[in-house]
Amino acid sequence: MSQSSAQTGCKTCSVNHDTPSYSTDEVNFLTKHWQPIVSALLLTIGLILDYFIDPVWFNESFRLAWYLIAYLPVGYPVVKMGWESLIRGEVFTEFFLMSIATFGAFFIGEYPEGVAVMLFYSVGEAFQHSAVQKARSSIRALLDVRAEVAHVKDGNSFKTVHPDSVPIGQIIQVKPGERVPLDGKLITDRAAFDTSAITGESKPRHISDNENVLAGMINLNRVIELEVQKTYENSSISRILKMVQEATSRKAKTELFIRSFAKVYTPIVVLLATLLVALPALFVSSYVFEEWLYRGLVFLVISCPCALVISIPLGYFGGIGAASKNGILVKGGNFLDALRSVKTVVFDKTGTLTHATFSVQNIELYSDMNESQIGSYLFAVEKVSNHPIARAITDYIYTPEHSLKVDQQNEIPGYGLKSIIEGQTVVIGNQKLMENEQVELNKSGSESKNSSTKVHMAIDGIHQATVTISDRLKDDAKHAIRQLHHLGVDRTVMLSGDHKEVVEEVGRDLKIDEIYGDLLPEQKSEKLEEIKERTKGKVAYAGDGINDAPVLALSDVGIAMGAMGSDAAVETADVVIQSDQLTKIAESIRIARKTRNIVWQNIGLALGVKTVVLALGALGMASLWEAVFADVGVALLAILNAVRIQKMNFSSNS
Structure with missing residues (x-):
């Protein structure tokens, strides 16, 4: 994914929570491992001198100088970025908060803790950045299966060029084991292809001459020739990549809520930290400024909601990646949320429930x-x-x-x-x-x-x-309807232009709840509107994406079946199932629900731990060490929880 489309860093704590990218300076800071190593070494030596050897020459002035040197490798880049953010008007950034917290620690003589805050923060950020990059790279590796070369016919021979230079109508050759570089029409005899990169299906697909072959498929058994039908940029696999990139920019309501929440939450906690330092002077007879300042510093360190603003977008990103891995393209986190709430699934008949091979x-x-x-x-x-x-x-x-x-x-x-x-x-x-x-x-x-x-x-x-x-029913049609009912979908409906008697027989065979036949295209739209009016929960419509484009657009979640060859499906539908497997509809709902669970687990984890540590800090029972461990540790746990969805199995044979 590009930085702009799949960003998951936490640059600020109250501004720009739209999964911001890391700047060049930040990336350099997070990836120069010598900085935390040097700081860790100097901090360890300082602690040994402080608490074990205690030499005479290690006096207060020498201690300050030593810990300042330990602080600079990890602290200077953060202070610099905090200052730059402040100039831009972004006050409540994590860089500014960490800077104030560590300056306060040095002010009250807690030098080791001031260094430790920056050290563990920088290590935590490095791990977070690494986890995010790994998740992004794994999804990109999964999807970016475009071939780098194409063998183009040149007289009686073939020359090798990059696929982006091949025009429509050109003849290309694909050898056994090679990936098809461009969408085309098979002009040689029947051949077998591995379509897993496109459809998520492991079973080889046999394609006959004059049928379409999509970029990203792997030729399995013989040398074949294709007539190119689409350019490199418009190929099926390029459109998949583009859709997944764009999907991360469509925010779910939970993401939008957390962004708004963080903008209010962080300044409030900073105000509470200030009041925690100042107010006790009016009411506590044994008030010691350094003690209450220390409690306020703990508040500052733990206040940044990084675990929320990193892990929630990454949770949805992980859900979109998991769906893509299974041959399901979800066009945004908002559609994942909608899938989770689907209570009625409406089907077209021909080409959706049946093979449309008349x-x-x-x-x-x-x-x-x-x-x-x-x-x-x-x-x-x-x-x-x-x-x-x-x-x-x-x-x-x-x-x-x-x-x-x-x-x-x-x-x-x-x-x-x-x-x-x-x-x-x-x-x-x-x-x-x-x-x-x-x-x-x-x-x-x-x-x-x-x-x-x-x-x-x-x-x-x-x-x-x-x-x-x-026509004949798809092999998994009955199983797909059973799965939907098992998932708690209240009703299944079939809309078809076929004669009522034909439609009713198919519906009875599949045990579909409501059946409507003899419908013209405009009547399908009217019927769907009627279904939406009397339905609680979201209504999904599954069609072939060509003749059903208006109904796909009207539904809460439009699902195009087996439609990677159809521009109408890709443009109109909210979810594109690249294979003809109807069971993928239930699979997409499972992925959506699991994504939502993970997102709320992360919200609960982050808010729960932060609330406890904030309370302990206010009571003087938590140190800066515990605050930074809580902040960094929760963020890392939330990230690990978010990315694990990509390793789950969502298929069902029940």
Whole structure:
């Protein structure tokens, strides 16, 4: 991830909690290990001289000089950054607070503790920075699987170039074991690919000629050639990287709350620290300024909410990374929060619950025309459509040598096609279209109560044929619905443009709670609005992302299924599931809920420990040593808790 998109440092305690980046000076400070090593060595020697040897020459002046030298390697960079922040108007930064705390420690003669505060703070920051960088690098390594070379056809040979210089339409070669550099169409025979980087699936995928191959896939078994269809910047894997980068900039409500909370919390604690030093002078008869100043310094050290402002964004970042690892692209922490609250999941049928791999079962004829003649009309009309049913029909029908010429054609969404061929009006579509065109259907061609789809053809108002087409459910559809109910999703709903009887049979088979068929695209949107109005909790809609873009946009969480090849899906959906596995919906909800749990664990840990140490400090029962250990230690524990989500298994075989 770039610094701008996946930053997780804690630069200030009341300003700019938007996961700020480390400046060059800060990075240098955190990565120059000799500084804390030198300070630690000098501090250790000073403590030995102070408490064990106690030589005569180690007097007060020499002690001050010794501990000042120990302080400078770790203290100077922090003081410098605190001063620069103060000039910019950022008063309550951790650098300024740590500087004041250590100056106060030196003022009351607690030199070792003044050095220790800066030493442990710098070590803690170094560990925090290292943990954040490791998390960021692991996600980048997981996702940035773009190939660095492409073998481009040049006459009878191939030359090797960088993929970003390859234009659309060029032929490229991919050898066994190599990663596909660009999205393209397979122009050689069937080949097997490892698609885990794109879809999260470990099972190899077999792709036939003229089918799409995506950048990031690994060619498994033979030399293949592709025709490039997208540039390097617009390839599927580049879009994945861009989405994950942009996702970290979309803040969840918890992140926004903590940022606002920190801006109020830190100044209040600083004011309390000041009052803790000053007020006892009015009420405590045995008031000793140094003693109460020490208590105030403990307040300052523990006041910075670094554990909160580092670990919470990192928690959401970890959740987005864990989802990406499993082939689920969540476009922001706000959508992770929305997924957690989903109580109703609405499904499209074709291409979502089913494979959308239609096949023609049979063609019933109702006139003197034979199947070849009927086929000529069907092929001529359907060949210009990209609808899965149209492709099933054209794949089934023998292509005539002299295809009929279509003079005029109109596609009616949700109904079918109406064309003019050689002066004849040819209508091909569902029963509703036939009714609208006042075509009387042959009784044997009327809709039957099974999962097959009927496509009718009429010429000049006469019913000529009925094509029976069937689709099949996805293998994990039933398991996916069971998982959603097991997770506490109250209702599952199916919206489809298919005939009501077909939709109801599929719904009963899958045990879906509500089923609606015979819906036009605009009616799907209206039905979803109606569902949202009467639903408590969030409503998610899962569709193929092409025809369902309006409904995806209307839902609380739009989920595009298996749609990395679809620009409409990537742009419209809030969550993109790169494979066709419906069980990934439940998996995304599990990830969202676990992310939320981790975030609130970190909030509870940070606030709990800080509250205890602040109370102990106010009572004089906590030292600066304990304060700095609490601050740094809690931040490190919160970070470790946040990044562990990326190692969890969220799949379910139950």
